[in-house]
Amino acid sequence: MTEPLHRTPLIAAGLLMGAGLGGFVDGIVLHQILQWHNMLSNQLPPNTLVAAKVNMYWDGVFHAAVWVLTAIGLRVLWAASRRLDVAWSGRTLVGGLLLGWGLFNVVEGLIDHTLLGLHHVYEYTDEKLPWDMAFLAFGALLLLAGWGFIRAGRRDVRPRTAYQA
Template sequence: MTQRTDAHINKEFRRSLWAAVLVGIGVMAALDEIVFHQLLQWHHFFDFSTPALGILSDGLLHAFELLAVVIGVFLLLDLSQRGRLSVAWAKAGFFLGMGGFQLFDGIINHKILRLHQIRYGVDPLMYDLVWNAFAVVFLLIGAWLWRRARAAR
């Protein structure tokens, strides 16, 4: 293979990976919003204002997650229709996106920016540990799948 062909193939692998990262981010954000914001009503995306602003912030999160999923799916469909989708790289990207969103949410949104906690009225330590542990598990699965896809290349 020529160097140009290798570079082209690597570009398609990266596209599969990053399109699936978007889908993973959107799916994890949707699970968070549906389960913790709507069904359990433990918090809103931004809790430290009026209830109306909390609902508005949830709506903006929902718009973001929907856009991430739709854009990611369209990118994956485009790659698939052109015969350039790498399923192995996409699987890795999906889990990396899920774990990346969850870890960002758990560390940046919960602890650094303090936009919300997972649950109020209880000691949040166990909730934070479980939330971030799941994020690490998703990231480890994504890293393992990424290494397998890279080795198979």
């Protein structure tokens, strides 16, 4: 009798890594390269050296947190790779990554942009809401794409053999 194959460890790894990597995309692209916002830029505009340093500090805390998420996701992926009862599927893993990134966008968009008002996607306009809604819409698209990949990955039922472990 064969043991059933599990997809949950692969999805969990993808969720954690996707949330972490999505946070890195946000932090690197929107905070550092484009400089559209910082973690506290709506509450403490970085228009003085002290305010810029405070924002830089909290951006660093944010990056440390998403690094930890990514590292935990890698650890979960490593553990999953050593299990013979995990259905190894690239589509399932990519789905988990997209789901994690989308979840990051939706949670970050709702909490930081909407509820707490710590910052907005693009601080240098009077019309912040369209930018914040586009960020949430992109997150929703990532969630849908991730869900689709995970569903497609159900057909990938290749058990691993002992020599692959």
